[in-house]
Amino acid sequence: MLFPTPLIKGKLIKRYKRFLADVELSDGSIVTAHCPNTGAMTGCGDPGFEVWLSPSNNPKRKLAYTWELSKNHQGDWIGVNTHNANKLVAEAFTQSKIKELAEYQGIKPEVKYGEENSRIDFMLTSDNLPDCYVEVKSVTLLRDGIGYFPDAKTQRGSKHLRELIVIAQAGKRAVLLFCSQHTGIKNIRVATDIDPEYSATLQAAMAAGVQIIAYGCKISEEKLQLNQQLSFDL
Known part of the structure; x- marks a missing residue:
């Protein structure tokens, strides 16, 4: 399954309210991304993890990014989008x-x-x-x-x-x-x-x-x- 557009790399600041995640991008800017995962996400979204976001050009969307992937400190890749x-x-x-x-x-x-x-x-x-x-x-x-x-x-x-x-x-x-x-x-x-x-x-x-x-x-x-x-x- 290829991602339709290149993902954007960042560093996770925090996940909150189940469906929201604040991410710092490489240019230092901070964006809020949609988190498409209703579970506890134990070990999948610790602050400081490298994360990858998919961008959206849909003007009707409230959030322009979706959190797709994480990489933990052991180097394991994790697909957080259920x-x-x-x-x-x-x-x-x-x-x-x-x-x-x-x-x-x-x-x-x-x-x-x-x-x-x-x-x-x-x-x-x-x-x-x-x-x-x-x-x-x-x-x-x-x-x-x-x-x-x-x-x-x-x-x-x-x-x-x-x-x-x-x-x-x-x-x-x-x-x-x-x-x-x-x-x-x-x-x-x-x-x-x-x-x-x-x-x-x-x-x-x-x-x-x-x-x-x-x-x-x-x-x-x-x-x-x-x-x-x-x-x-x-």
Whole structure:
């Protein structure tokens, strides 16, 4: 996934009010950027981190910049824009880079489904195969060399798991796909200490037949690319 315009490098001053971040640019000016991440962003946005912003020429936008990337003090790249996870997965589908799902030919994003008024990130279709419902989650929390999800309590995430359980029980294919936007993450676990309800629901989902897939990314200031399969453990 190439960034459509060159990113602008700066240094993070602080993130606040969840959706705002003050960044010092190379010329010394300070701008306020939109932060497209509702999570805790633990270890992803510490003051002093190098960050990269995408500019916008839309005059209707309140903020002219969007925070896309960070680099921590260990040199790990982090994709802080959670919306990019779905773009990465969609691109990987079209290029058949997710081998567990490569047999599917049709892809439909944001399909309404379920008993709790949900939208699945992707529904995959193919002749002679059951429809496949894929929910994507972006992972950026790194602790002791392991990636964890979620980084904050997520009632929405638990709802999505309940919906996937119903899909699996109906004989269709249900997949939870963890997309790690952190180059320091090599395997992924569930953060039971942060959200025990999500952990319990995930265990129930796996018992019901929901498939767990995890992939990592190659990240630079030019592009993001899904490039490696990761392991997942409870």
